[in-house]
Amino acid sequence: MRIAAALLTGIIIALMGVLLGAWWTPFVVGVALGLVVRRPIVAIPLGAISGFFSWMLPLAGQEVRYDLGPTTLSLAEIMGFGHAGSLPVILTLAVGTLLGLTGAWLACAARLVVPAPR
Amino acid sequence: MTLDPAVEAPARAAKARAGEPRSGQATGARRRLPPRHHLANLAAAIVVSALVLYVAFFGAGPLPALGPAFNPTTGAWTMAADAQVTDRTISVGPFGGGLQQPVKVVLEKDGTAHIAAGTDHDLFFATGYVHAKFRLFQMDLMRRQGAGRLSEIVGSAALDSDRFELQLGLLRTAWAEWNALAQDDPVKDALTAYSEGVNARISEAEVHSQLDPMFTLLGYKPAAWRPVDSLLIKGDMTQTLNFTDTPLLMAQLNKSLGADLTSEWFPILPPNQQSPYDPGPYPPAKTAPIESMRAVTDAEAQSASALYEKLASLPSGLIATGGASNNWAVAGAKSMSGGAMMAGDPHLHLTLPAIWFQMTQDSPGFHVSGVSIPGTPGVLIGHNQHIAWSLTDAQNQQTFFYEEKQDAAHPNQYMWNGAWQTFKTVAYDIPVLHGQTQHLTVKLTVHGPVISDRGITTSVWWAGNLPSQDLGVLFHIGQASNFKEFRDALRDWYSPTHNFVYADDQGNIGLISAGYFPLVAKGQPWLPMPGTGEYDVTGTIPYDQIPQAYDPPSNILWSANQRQVTNDYPYYIGTAANFFDNGYRANEIHRVLSQPGKLSPDDMMALQTDTRDFLASEIVPVLLQSLDGQQLDAKESAARDLLKSWDYRMEAGSPAAAIWDYFWGWYMDETFHPWWKSRAVPVDMQEVIDMLGQDLEIWTLSDPANRVFTAPGVGARTAVDAQRTAFHRVIKDMAHLLGGDPKSWTWGRVHTRVLENLAQISGLSYGPRADRGDANTPLAAGGFPSTHGPSWRMVVDWGAHIFEGVYPGGQSENPASSWYADRIDTWWQGRLKPMLTADEATSSDGASTRTWTLQP
Missing domain, CATH: 1.10.1400.10 (Aminohydrolase, alpha-helical knob region)
Structure with missing residues (x-):
């Protein structure tokens, strides 16, 4: 339950940051998760999941409101992906996921090296 | 605190078993280093995190800064929201203000904007706002091109363009034009109001994260708009239409083919029969007679070749390479409706977004409908309540090259009018993306800027560098109600020289090739000339003697970039190769218009898409x-x-x-x-x-x-x-x-046609698509693929009160918008769309229109 709560809290904080334009918030949330969830095998996926959802939910919201079809195609063309409209979506979600994941990984790795103060 | 006791407890136990000292417990005891794999893990985490963060913050190679670029709420994805246009009330106060009264903007279902303002100032404010809402990136690119600041956003690939533009001097000319405006000049107020409107939109877009995605992807924000930026865009258009390199070509042809063949094959007067619209009679000339071709020296040919190669290496569009536009007018006596008719289709590089933005402007001083160039406050082609006008390029020679005489004993000087003159200099810094700022010093002579030091130092006299108040002319045209006012307004038009066609609600038609027609004291202006003073430009052909016609007996007038006058015209206005059209479009248009019988708007439309060669x-x-x-x-x-x-x-x-x-x-x-x-x-x-x-x-x-x-x-x-x-x-x-x-x-x-994306993103271009026409047909479609053509088609019939027009493209530069390319099919089929008033648009299709109210 505590892990689930941590994840939910992380997602909410990261999402709020992203909605306010602070796109890097998932990294910070990932770091926090890495610090509070000691086992890396748990913390790192949590960071990744929080990053993924904090970037995916606003995108999903835009899809519902505006239909992202023409936008995904346009972005694919601008980025040189041709008509592969799914690639900008994948890239976007990958960025969010990586931010959360690397934040958590970095914190976990640091914790293993630097013992916690007693 | 930890949230994972299952991890924490065994770890503690393990440490206890190993009898490890606690941190800070045993003073002087040696601290044990963490296991190597933990250090390696940390190192890997640091490296990967740094990489991810670096790419997210700064980008890498072709990748933009991924974080801000793809942030779903403020990044490029916002183009989806930007593509939605809804009814809105916009308070511009928080975004810089400048508006005096509320302004209503009605957007038709295709995005045509109808701006109704209580003051002229507010009209131009709102025009700036609307232009920036739909075309800000295009506007920014165009001002950057003219100001030599493209390298700042695209890197060293644009350095040649930037250096050339700063040498040529669009920026200097724009500032000179701005500084010459009197404090109470309406143009000054219009430019200021327009800038305020653009800046209000920039501020709003930044606050609401609505900047065009290209800004986000290229990783920069647009600077505030200045009035001089609008003048730069006017300069861009002048350059692309009138800055020519023909004398450099002629020098090389002269040297290789010989003066005799060059003068025979590249004559001043066209060898073939064309259809001049102003057949004379002409007044006697007050200028030196045209000379025969002289031989070019090796040094001249080499210098011309070097400069020609330099210019040829520049991106397309910086040098005028030929023109192709049509316009014509039919007097009431020859139209079915009994009213005067006019048709116009200026041919330009066809891009997405298009060069044009369609709108109507209504204020106490203006009631105009037509197309404007984003970045400039007025309507360039269109109609008001009494007159309609369109334009084609007049093609007369407005670019002259001068070989400056220098001497080792007089460094940094050139000979002019019998005395050594010191070059003036202007220094510029050119910021370069991912590179060092470049420094450029431009030398100036009495003729203009030095644009080549290779071989003979060569400067250029270009009419586009003459400070002129062409925007003021456009405003006066928009306010004219008869031919006299129209003609009087054009008296101050300098460059590019245009054939302005005219038709009014009284059945009258006219055509004037307004602009600067440079006269040289003597010499051979079709070749580079000595810069010692004897061959300088001395002025322009008097306004009353430039090509023009009004209500001719034939009841028709036409221009298609052909030489406007017969071989009897006494002034030199350029050679047949510089670069008057070969005359086939003009001949065909003349052939169709001069056939017996009366003409209708459908005939006008058919002639615009005529494919007869x-x-x-x-x-x-x-x-x-x-x-x-x-x-x-x-x-x-x-x-x-x-x-x-x-x-x-x-x-x-x-x-x-x-x-x-x-x-x-x-x-x-x-x-x-x-x-x-x-x-x-x-x-x-x-x-x-x-x-x-x-x-x-x-x-x-x-x-x-x-x-x-x-x-x-x-x-x-x-x-x-x-x-x-x-x-x-x-x-x-x-x-x-x-x-x-x-x-x-x-x-x-x-034979295909392509409408190229302005940012050269091929996937956002239109075509290639098989198409009709060629370079000689009224439906101009030269090239393989054809990338030039009718950039706006307009037909007016004052008798039937018909006003129609279309351009290939759409009102929005946002490729995700339904207004990005929605007009292409209509244009491709040769059809036109009614140019409605705001009331007509609302009453005919009110459900599809959108209304904005701009509040102070």
Whole structure:
């Protein structure tokens, strides 16, 4: 339950940051998760999941409101992906996921090296 | 605190078992280092995190900064929200203000904007706001081009362009024009209000994360708009239409072909019959007579070649390479409705977004409808309540090159009017993305900027560098209600010289080639001239003596970039190669308009999409005659039969059109290539193909034994021999390229059109798509693929009160918007759309219109 709560809290904080334009918030949330969830095998996926959802939910919201079809195609063309409209979506979600994941990984790795103060 | 006791407890236990000292417990005891794999793990985490963060914050290689670029709420994804246009009330106060009263903007279902303001100031404010809402990135690119600041956003690839623009001096001219405006000049207020409107939108877009995604992806924010930026965009257009390098070409042709052949093949007066709209009579000239061609020295040719190569390496659009626009007017006496009619289709590089933005402007001082150029506050082509106007490029020579005399004993000086003058200099810094800022010093002479130091120092006099208040002229045109006011307004128009066609609600028509027609004291302005003072530009042809016509007896007026006057015109206005059109479009337009009977708006529309090739109508009968009695194989016979039954229309489905076009190309090559080869002419034949085509036309029709056909290395020949050889080669070539059945060689298989994305993103371009027309047809479509053409088509019938127009593209630069390319199909089919008023738009399709209210 505590892990689930941590994840939910992380997602909410990261999402709020992203909605306010602070796109890097998932990294910070990932770091926090890495610090509070000691086992890396748990913390790192949590960071990744929080990053993924904090970037995916606003995108999903835009899809519902505006239909992202023409936008995904346009972005694919601008980025040189041709008509592969799914690639900008994948890239976007990958960025969010990586931010959360690397934040958590970095914190976990640091914790293993630097013992916690007693 | 930890949230994972299952992890924490065993860890503690493990440590206890190992008897490890606690941190800080045993003073002086040696601290044990963490296990190596933990250190490696940390190192890996740092490296990967740093990489991810670096790419997210700064980008890498072609990747933009991924974080801000793809942030779903403020990044490029916002183009989806931007594509939605809803009814809105916008308070501009928080975004800089500047508005005096509320302004209403009605957007039609295709995005055509109707701006109604209580003051002229507010009208231009709202125009700036609306332009920036839909075209900010385009506007920013255009001002950057003129200001030499493209490298700042795209890197060193744009350095040549930036250096050239700063040398040429659009920025200096724009500032001079701005500084010359009196404090109470309405143009100053208009430019200021327009800038405030643009800046209000920039601020709003930044606050709401609505900047065009291209800004996000390129990783920069637009600077505040300045009035001088609008003047820069005017300069961009002048440059692309009127800055020419023809004297440099002529110098190289002169050196390689010789003065005699050059003067014969590249004459001042067109050799073929054209259709000037102003047939005279003309007043006597008060200028030096035109001189005959002199020989060019080696040093001059080498310098010209070096400068020519420099200019040729610049991106397309910086040098005017030819023009193609149509306009015409029909007086009430010849129209079905009894009112005057006007049609216009300026031909430009076709881009997405288009160069045009359609709108109406209503305020106490303005009631105009038409198209504007984003970045500038007025309507350039359109109509008001009494008059309609359109324009084509007049093509007279406005660029002159001067060879500055220098001497080692007088460094940094040049000789002018018998005395050594010191070059003035201007220094610029050019910021370069991912590179060092470049420094540039531009030398200035009395003629203009030095644009080449290789060989002979060469400066350029360009009419586009004359500070002029062309925006004020446009405003006065928009406010004119009769020909006198229209003509008086144009008196102050400088550059680019345009053929302004006119039709009014009283049945009158007119045409004026307004602009600066430079006069030189003496010399040969079609070549680079000595800069010592004797050959300087001394002024312009008096306004009353420039080409113009009003209510002619024929009841028609037309221009299609042809030379406007007959060979009797006493002034030098440019050579046939610099770069008056070859006249075929003008001839065809004149042929159609001058037929008996009255004309309707449908006839105007049909003529705008006319694909009849006038040159083909002259030459194909001669070719068929030349083939009479010849032994032809099956394919050649079939091709000849197709030509026999052809109506000279360059339709996409016509095989004869393709055969004709290929034939003409091979015939040109057969005639001129041996000369080019034997004389080692350094100029690409394609650069002067229009001029050579006029020569070949006239020799084919009336001088088939001309010496040109007896080229070095091919023996004695006539035009008939060259045609036969070319025809055989054509059929062989086309069979190889398109298969064995001539009936399948349709024009559309080889001739396509592309509307290129302004940022050169091919996936956001339109086409290539098979299309009709060619360079000689009123529906202009030269090139393979064709990227130039009718950028706006407009037809006005004052009698029937019909106002229609369309441009290829759409109002929005956002590719995700339904207004990005929605007008292309209508344009492609040759149809027009009604130019409605705001009330008409609302009453006819109110559900689809959107209304914005801009509040102070």
